[in-house]
Amino acid sequence: xxxxxxxxxxxxxxxxxxxxxxxxxxxxxxxxxxxxxxxxxxxxxxxxxxxxxxxxxxxxxxxxxxxxxxxxxxxxxxxxxxxxxxxxxxxxxxxxxxxxxxxxxxxxxxxxxxxxxxxxxxxxxxxxxxxxxxxxxxxxxxxxxxxxxxxxxxxxxxxxxxxxxxxxxxxxxxxxxxxxxxxxxxxxxxxxxxxxxxxxxxxxxxxxxxxxxxxxxxxxxxxxxxxxxxxxxxxxxxxxxxxxxxxxxxxxxxxxxxxxxxxxxx
Amino acid sequence: xxxxxxxxxxxxxxxxxxxxxxxxxxxxxxxxxxxxxxxxxxxxxxxxxxxxxxxxxxxxxxxxxxxxxxxxxxxxxxxxxxxxxxxxxxxxxxxxxxxxxxxxxxxxxxxxxxxxxxxxxxxxxxxxxxxxxxxxxxxxxxxxxxxxxxxxxxxxxxxxxxxxxxxxxxxxxxxxxxxxxxxxxxxxxxxxxxxxxxxxxxxxxxxxxxxxxxxxxxxxxxxxxxxxxxxxxxxxxxxxxxxxxxxxx
Numbered sequence: 265x266x267x268x269x270x271x272x273x274x275x276x277x278x279x280x281x282x283x284x285x286x287x288x289x290x291x292x293x294x295x296x297x298x299x300x301x302x303x304x305x306x307x308x309x310x311x312x313x314x315x316x317x318x319x320x321x322x323x324x325x326x327x328x329x330x331x332x333x334x335x336x337x338x339x340x341x342x343x344x345x346x347x348x349x350x351x352x353x354x355x356x357x358x359x360x361x362x363x364x365x366x367x368x369x370x371x372x373x374x375x376x377x378x379x380x381x382x383x384x385x386x387x388x389x390x391x392x393x394x395x396x397x398x399x400x401x402x403x404x405x406x407x408x409x410x411x412x413x414x415x416x417x418x419x420x421x422x423x424x425x426x427x428x429x430x431x432x433x434x435x436x437x438x439x440x441x442x443x444x445x446x447x448x449x450x451x452x453x454x455x456x457x458x459x460x461x462x463x464x465x466x467x468x469x470x471x472x473x474x475x476x477x478x479x480x481x482x483x484x485x486x487x488x489x490x491x492x493x494x495x496x497x498x499x500x501x502x503x504x505x506x507x508x509x510x511x512x513x514x515x516x517x518x519x520x521x522x523x524x525x526x527x528x529x530x
Numbered sequence: 531x532x533x534x535x536x537x538x539x540x541x542x543x544x545x546x547x548x549x550x551x552x553x554x555x556x557x558x559x560x561x562x563x564x565x566x567x568x569x570x571x572x573x574x575x576x577x578x579x580x581x582x583x584x585x586x587x588x589x590x591x592x593x594x595x596x597x598x599x600x601x602x603x604x605x606x607x608x609x610x611x612x613x614x615x616x617x618x619x620x621x622x623x624x625x626x627x628x629x630x631x632x633x634x635x636x637x638x639x640x641x642x643x644x645x646x647x648x649x650x651x652x653x654x655x656x657x658x659x660x661x662x663x664x665x666x667x668x669x670x671x672x673x674x675x676x677x678x679x680x681x682x683x684x685x686x687x688x689x690x691x692x693x694x695x696x697x698x699x700x701x702x703x704x705x706x707x708x709x710x711x712x713x714x715x716x717x718x719x720x721x722x723x724x725x726x727x728x729x730x731x732x733x734x735x736x737x738x739x740x741x742x743x744x745x746x747x748x749x750x751x752x753x754x755x756x757x758x759x760x761x762x763x764x765x766x767x768x769x770x771x772x773x774x775x776x777x778x779x
Contacts, residue, residue: 354623358682361585362640363613365605523548523579523588 284435293442300449308455324484327398329453329477331388335411336473337444338384339418342377344425344440351429356528366516370509373426374419381415403483409494410476416501417472420508421447427508427515433527452477472497472504532739533562538690538722539584544593546579546746553579555746556593561690566716566723568737568754570730570766572774575743577726581692584724585617597690613641618683619694620676626668630659630678633667634685641686653681656711658704672699680708684715691723697732705729709736730766740766744773 281288312319350356359369392398401407425443428436450464451473457465468474475497483489519525537560546554554576561567569577582588584595586602598614600607624633631650638646654663657677662670670678676699683691693712697705709732716723727733733740734754742750742757750757754766761769 350625353625353627354621355625357587357617357619357622358624358637359640360587361612361617362637363609363642364640365609517589520587520589523546523553523582525587526578526582 286435286438290438290442294445297445297448301454304449304459305454308459311459320481320485323396323398324402325481326454327392327396328400328403328480328484331385331392331400332410332414332476332480333448333451333453334384334388335381336414336418336421338380339377339415340422340425340444341418341440342380343373343419343422344429346373346376347426347429348437348440351434351528357526360525366513370423370512373422377419377422378415381411381418385411403480406479406483406489406494409498410480413472413476413494413497413501416505417447418444420501420504423508423512427512430519430528431515431524433524447471447473450474456481470500472500532560533564535563537562538598539724540594540596541580541584542594542596544580544583544595545591546576546583546588547591553746554583554590557743557746557748558593559741559748559751561722561724563689563722564716564720565738566712566725566736568733568740569724569726569743570728570733570740570770571743572770574745576746577743578694579746580743581617581694581724581726584692586612613686614688615690615692616641616683616686616688617692617694618679618696620679620696620698621694622679623675624667624678624682627666629664629666630654630670631663633678634681637682637685643685649685653684656684657681673701673704676700677704677708687719689721691721693723693725695727696725697727697729705732712736730770734766742769742773749773 281291350359360366389400392400403410421444425436425439428439450460450468450471452460452468453473457468457474457478460468475493479489479493516525539561541560542558543556544554544558545552545556557576557580559567569580571577579588583590584597584602586608589603595602597611600611602608602611625636628636631654634650634653635646638649643649654660657680659674659677659681662674662678667675667678676696680696683693697708700708712723712725713736715721725733725736727736737754740750740752740754740757741748750760750769752760758765758769761772763769763772
């Protein structure tokens, strides 16, 4: 065993952290998100027990939330990972020296994302029914607008990530895997919004997914669904999608000015 | 003597700066049908930046580009231009996970090729890719990869072809066959080709006209023989070394 060789390898990895802020952040990012998510889930369950309330159908709430969350996540991945695949294959330039326009490229990514979402949704709903006798379709007529809202939010997050990768290159790749989870604690996926501290409840009002998950829980628990939630979620989603598209096109022009497009995949 | 008629590509006082670094300085040139224009110069001379600006991948700081009389900076015109030209570079690959035929099928779609299967069969034959047609791109040797890149570059029968060091990873036999093919196709199809290479013998053999770039400026232009004479040298290799080593001529 050579201490020099071991320290050389240690150095090789620590150099990466010295040069990349995103890698440095990543060290604490996942533990922090896990802590927040599971912390709030625990608060929710503890609150129910201490207040002597009847336990809701946790199986339906958690499985329904998990399947719907995956729709958002896969929708985002369908955009950012499909984009990254071109970068990794060093094929990116070939695409943009063809008559393909950036608008056409975005639409194609959205279609890929939609395809992934449909497959994930069908497989997970079927498995949930076979393994846990959970039928997601109990959500009924609201399932479709819930899904549409989550897909659009996933597209916005995916395009935002892609814009950052275009501008900052490989060091921003980590966003493709982690950025959606940043919205998870404030989306109140596995617990009601009331569990969150006040300042996070305010933040959650600006996250369309929070209305979807609140709505889902209301429907599963047999309460009437506040239709206003869907309107708010859709309004926010459309605003975010337009802003993200404007940001993406602006970023795309900026990388052409800076000559960064040609370095994609290097 | 350069070919007659109006140029298919015109570059007028083209410049590109990256912050305070001027990569390309007021470069002007034309490319005609039926001509291979060689762009050469040491690393960092600005060759690749010029090609990227012609393709619209990098936006110029100043100057003007006209391709088929159209402006590539305007998105609708860029779309029309790119449908009539193509590009190949040793440093750009095709999707690794796709098979050779699938990969070409994607590009046939992007370029709107009619009867894509027939076109792809012809290209596979032309570029000696028959044995690897149903193999994944990732399994190809660097020579096969370069041939596939060239096949992709011919998918839309381009009127202008931009080639960035296309023979860099080919063995001498395949490189020679590729050069001969390019010369032949240029004649038959009256194609305009812009070509970069660090192989000076290749540049001498293939180019009808040369532009010698150094520090982002054109310092010499003419036929290979004229450029060699201009620098009082024996061949292009000697010219290149003189320029790269900043020898006064």
